[in-house]
Amino acid sequence: GQNIDQPTEMTATEGAIVQINCTYQTSGFNGLFWYQQHAGEAPTFLSYNVLDGLEEKGRFSSFLSRSKGYSYLLLKELQMKDSASYLCAIPGGQNFVFGPGTRLSVLP
Amino acid sequence: DAGITQSPRHKVTETGTPVTLRCHQTENHRYMYWYRQDPGHGLRLIHYSYGVKDTDKGEVSDGYSVSRSKTEDFLLTLESATSSQTSVYFCAISEFTSGLAGVGRGQNEQFFGPGTRLTVL
Numbered sequence: 001g002q003n004i005d006q007p008t009e010m011t012a013t014e015g016a017i018v019q020i021n022c023t024y025q026t027s028g029f030n031g032l033f034w035y036q037q038h039a040g041e042a043p044t045f046l047s048y049n050v051l052d053g054l055e056e057k058g059r060f061s062s063f064l065s066r067s068k069g070y071s072y073l074l075l076k077e078l079q080m081k082d083s084a085s086y087l088c089a090i091p092g093g094q095n096f097v098f099g100p101g102t103r104l105s106v107l108p
Numbered sequence: 109d110a111g112i113t114q115s116p117r118h119k120v121t122e123t124g125t126p127v128t129l130r131c132h133q134t135e136n137h138r139y140m141y142w143y144r145q146d147p148g149h150g151l152r153l154i155h156y157s158y159g160v161k162d163t164d165k166g167e168v169s170d171g172y173s174v175s176r177s178k179t180e181d182f183l184l185t186l187e188s189a190t191s192s193q194t195s196v197y198f199c200a201i202s203e204f205t206s207g208l209a210g211v212g213r214g215q216n217e218q219f220f221g222p223g224t225r226l227t228v229l
Binding site for chain 1: 150216222
């Protein structure tokens with residue numbers, strides 16, 4: 001089976017950098033996904049990592065270490081609109097297993 | 109955005125009544141999923157479908173049934189709603205099974221519908 005852990009809440013200041021961690025245990029690894037979910041809305045896809053290292057996509061980057069069962073999402077130049085929950089997810093069989101999500105609050 | 113709609117978007121019902129939620133997609137994706145999302149639990153899979161008339165149970169399937177008679181529609185039924193089924197329900201679709209994601213096989217993200225907020229009194 002799969003097990004995923006994330007911090008429950010984080011707070012950061014506008015313009016700063018924040019790192020959201022995700023640790024996981026899985027019997028078979030098929031990549032790791034990050035989703036963003038604004039309050040009252042559906043999750044939307046942010047990034048996918050299947051090989052070790054950093055994937056950069058604009059202000060957002062995602063890192064993976066398969067040997068450590070660890071990933072993080074790095075958000076740079078934080079904006080107020082980045083206040084949301086961030087979910088990591090790993091494929092398991094024919095479906096996904098989602099972590100509990102990290103609620104990020106960006107303060108002015 | 110992937111073409112996924114859910115109906116109704118909001119529903120209030122009473123304990124013991126049957127409820128059906130509909131998910132409709134225009135992407136012709138093979139895989140469809142129903143999740144519920146509750147504070148402290150995140151997204152949990154209820155049922156999923158890997159083709160017309162092919163469905164299977166997820167992590168929290170008790171009290172729920174599903175049907176998929178057409179590629180584009182996936183219905184979730186609460187046979188006799190209970191207060192513990194008060195939740196936000198999300199439908200999702202994907203082109204391939206998540207188990208096929210990985211090195212050399214590409215990614216397979218799920219696309220989510222807007223959600224249905226269900227309250228059972």
